Amino acid sequence: MEQEFQIIQRTAVSQTVAEMTAKHPCYSFDAHHKYARMHLPVAPICNISCNYCNRKYDCVNESRPGVTSEVLNPEQCLAKFRQVKQDFPDLSVVGIAGPGDALANWQPVKKSIELIQAESPETIFCLSTNGLLLPCYGQAIIDLGVKHVTVTVNAVDSAVGAKIYHHVLFRGKFYTGEKAASLLYANQLEGIKILVEQGVLVKINIVMAAGINDWHIPAVVKKMKELGVFMTNIMPLIPAPGSVFQDFPQANRIEVDAMRDLCQGDIRQMRHCRQCRADAIGLLQDDQSHRYRGVVITEMDSKEIACR
Ligand code: CLF
Ligand code: SF4
Numbered sequence: 001m002e003q004e005f006q007i008i009q010r011t012a013v014s015q016t017v018a019e020m021t022a023k024h025p026c027y028s029f030d031a032h033h034k035y036a037r038m039h040l041p042v043a044p045i046c047n048i049s050c051n052y053c054n055r056k057y058d059c060v061n062e063s064r065p066g067v068t069s070e071v072l073n074p075e076q077c078l079a080k081f082r083q084v085k086q087d088f089p090d091l092s093v094v095g096i097a098g099p100g101d102a103l104a105n106w107q108p109v110k111k112s113i114e115l116i117q118a119e120s121p122e123t124i125f126c127l128s129t130n131g132l133l134l135p136c137y138g139q140a141i142i143d144l145g146v147k148h149v150t151v152t153v154n155a156v157d158s159a160v161g162a163k164i165y166h167h168v169l170f171r172g173k174f175y176t177g178e179k180a181a182s183l184l185y186a187n188q189l190e191g192i193k194i195l196v197e198q199g200v201l202v203k204i205n206i207v208m209a210a211g212i213n214d215w216h217i218p219a220v221v222k223k224m225k226e227l228g229v230f231m232t233n234i235m236p237l238i239p240a241p242g243s244v245f246q247d248f249p250q251a252n253r254i255e256v257d258a259m260r261d262l263c264q265g266d267i268r269q270m271r272h273c274r275q276c277r278a279d280a281i282g283l284l285q286d287d288q289s290h291r292y293r294g295v296v297i298t299e300m301d302s303k304e305i306a307c308r
Pocket of ligand 2: 046047048050052053054058059060061099
């Protein structure tokens with residue numbers, strides 16, 4: 001059977017990116033036992049509203065709804081990075097996965113990355129986004145040297161998307177229904193193309209919601225394959241209390257695995273995702289974030305979130 005590193009080499013644009021990816025605990029199954037990642041909770045604002053989200057919690061596109069993360073500024077992120085790096089010599093990746101959207105908070109995100117890059121050029125950076133602002137910031141992400149970006153794409157059809165997204169706020173305008181869903185999807189498409197064309201390895205997260213988009217997921221995966229993404233990560237919906245979907249059943253492991261098996265023929269499937277927190281730290285299977293909390297600037301407050 002083909003070894004994982006050979007598969008990565010085939011997809012990555014260069015040997016350097018392949019070697020980085022082999023140390024990325026989410027992009028490489030083999031790496032997740034050995035290499036740690038840390039998330040910088042530097043992105044509190046979100047610009048869309050997913051029906052499975054309650055903004056009192058972290059972004060559900062990458063996280064399990066739980067207690068709210070603290071939010072740090074870039075200097076605090078650097079201080080926290082220094083501390084964590086000392087404790088985890090195998091820390092390979094610094095990611096930004098909320099608690100809102102990485103690109104809706106671009107200035108602090110960029111500054112945090114630059115501060116850490118200056119001190120630790122070997123660190124791999126990773127961003128997670130809903131993709132709405134990818135056409136605006138795709139080139140800036142590339143210029144910053146980020147090679148790993150996750151985009152959550154739950155639908156490639158505006159009628160399906162309209163059941164998942166309550167609204168989208170873009171360039172000062174508020175969109176709902178199919179208009180919101182088609183705008184989001186158009187921007188995701190444009191943004192993913194920009195990234196893939198310039199050698200960024202794009203991972204697609206798909207939240208599987210029973211009766212809403214589960215039947216549609218194979219079509220999403222096929223479209224993402226066409227765009228040249230690296231892998232898809234089909235994740236079960238975890239209904240956040242207080243969200244529109246709070247009473248929806250959560251897909252069980254067998255259903256999610258069956259969907260991954262179905263889509264495996266099209267594209268590589270991530271199967272070791274832990275739906276971790278916006279301030280997660282450590283090996284995927286052994287989160288140590290509780291040891292590093294305490295520098296709180298603002299508790300997440302829905303009144304402070306731009307899109308609500
Ligand atoms: Fe973080 Fe996400 Fe980067 Fe990984 S998490 S920004 S790609 S470094 Fe990983 Fe966590 Fe799953 Fe995300 S296990 S929720 S896939
Ligand atoms: Fe919530 Fe925004 Fe993440 Fe959707 S993209 S789950 S609305 S934080």
